Amino acid sequence: MIALYVHALAATGVVRNVRLLAADLSARGYSVQIVTALPGGEGVAGVPHHALLRHALPSRPLEKIVAAWRLGTWLRRMRPDLLISAGNHGHSTAWAGSLGVAGLKRVYRISNDIMRAMPGAPASGAAAWTRRAAAAVVARDAAHLVLVSPTLIETPAFARAASEGRVTVIPNGIDAAAARARVAGPPPHPWLAPGGDPVVLAIGRLSPQKNFGTLLQAFALLRARRPVRLIILGESRDRARDRLRAQAEALGMADDLAMPGVVTNVFPWLAHADAFVLPSWWEGSPNVLLEAMAVNVPCVASRSAGNAAQLLGEGRHGLLADPADPQALADALERQLDPATAVRPGNRVEAFSQQRVSQAWAYLIGRLYGEEAASSAAQ
Known part of the structure; x- marks a missing residue:
């Protein structure tokens, strides 16, 4: 089974791509579930949606902490083969919640620029340091990193994963x-x-x-x-x-x-x-x-x-x-x-067709499962 994690099914580009990926993997015969911290939002027909929290909490950091704890419980009960964290805001929850879950392969989709090095761009020193440290943590932890833009390859935290063949660039697409x-x-x-x-x-x-x-x-x-x-x-x-x-x-x-x-x-x-x-x-x-x-x-x-x-x-x-x-x-x-x-x-x-995106993800999932497992899962 493949678990797709985002913080909430809100009206964002990350969620749009989660829905498309969930629908495509389900159509290919994989067992897929969408997992979120918050309830609500538009899901995908035929794909179960499990919300870790019953309602929003007073702050986003608190939501992430509680969601990480409950995600760990859910992962140990459901035993998915892959956990795909689909957007940057969810990576810390996916990482913390999956610590110690044996046999689980984690895929982090890097959905936005981490370096933000453009002169004149808004910056905050502590936040920038935190983002880069978090990127290094998930890069070490990942079975694979999916970058939505070739420009993200320049992120120093991803250099080792790239050298080890754990990085794939899959830009967004559209029908x-x-x-x-x-x-x-x-x-x-x-x-x-x-x-x-x-x-x-x-x-x-x-x-x-x-x-x-x-x-x-x-x-x-x-x-x-x-x-x-x-x-x-x-x-x-x-x-x-x-x-x-x-x-x-x-x-x-x-x-x-x-x-x-x-x-x-x-x-x-x-x-x-x-x-x-x-x-x-x-x-x-x-x-x-x-x-x-x-x-x-x-x-x-x-x-x-x-x-x-x-x-x-x-x-x-x-x-x-x-x-x-x-x-x-x-x-x-x-x-x-x-x-x-x-x-x-x-x-x-x-x-930049959606079909090319779907094919790239299908190839990557097949690699992560191994050819034999991927073949049987897709039947």
């Missing part, structure tokens, strides 16, 4: 045909109706990582040159929405900023937008950029946003910009809003 099928319908926002001012769309958690503060500065520069509006889709944490709104007021462009929150289907928003922007300081392999590419909207991405440069063919299928430079972001957006100069993704997304 482009399924994505395009979800575009149908009227414009989801009045600003996206035909005949209005052009709209730039950004999608992501309202967190420092996503660099929306710099985006607002860039948008103010762009708006001084031409009529344009900005929509940011994403959840708000720690009054982040209020801070962004206050910044927009100070820049004098609040009337042209909308933050509708989280939506269940981003594809109509992307398809009706005039340009998509991903200004993140860091990423792993950004699902949202693949989603934008699938509907052929002109894209601007930060050079440091994980494998964004690879996805966009080093600028041949979309523009790349310095996330610390509002002027560079504004210039790239202005070019992408002009039909005469816009660089669209075209069919570039086909190089």
Whole structure:
């Protein structure tokens, strides 16, 4: 049996990929269970979901501590062959909870950049040291590491695992045909109706990582040159929405900023937008950029946003910009809003199909099981 661990089935890219992996492995004949710390969320048809906690606790660290203890109990009772920790936020729980569980192979999927070395990026010394120390611990412990971007190979903590053949790069993928099928319908926002001012769309958690503060500065520069509006889709944490709104007021462009929150289907928003922007300081392999590419909207991405440069063919299928430079972001957006100069993704997304991701995971699982065990499990 294969256990897939994430902290919660929330609306994140990590969880999207967990669902896809669980569904694919189940379809291949493997016994799969999804394990989370918190209950709730959208699971996968035919795949059991076990929540370690009955409800949220007062703090995330406390949730992780209690979840680790209960995960150990669950693992000893269920005896899975593999434990796949699918995102960085769950690795400490998976590691601590599986200590001493005999015969269990642990796979850690490194879903986001750990080094975060881009000049100007938000940094906190203690947190950075903790991340790197944790990366070293899981790298030593792992039967295998799965990196979602080739840029993550440069992480020093992974060097030994790479030299020992315990590292595989599996970037995120997308079913482009399924994505395009979800575009149908009227414009989801009045600003996206035909005949209005052009709209730039950004999608992501309202967190420092996503660099929306710099985006607002860039948008103010762009708006001084031409009529344009900005929509940011994403959840708000720690009054982040209020801070962004206050910044927009100070820049004098609040009337042209909308933050509708989280939506269940981003594809109509992307398809009706005039340009998509991903200004993140860091990423792993950004699902949202693949989603934008699938509907052929002109894209601007930060050079440091994980494998964004690879996805966009080093600028041949979309523009790349310095996330610390509002002027560079504004210039790239202005070019992408002009039909005469816009660089669209075209069919570039086909190089990152979900089928290739599924095949890569199936090959890795087969290796970890051993050919005989993998063959019998998949029958």
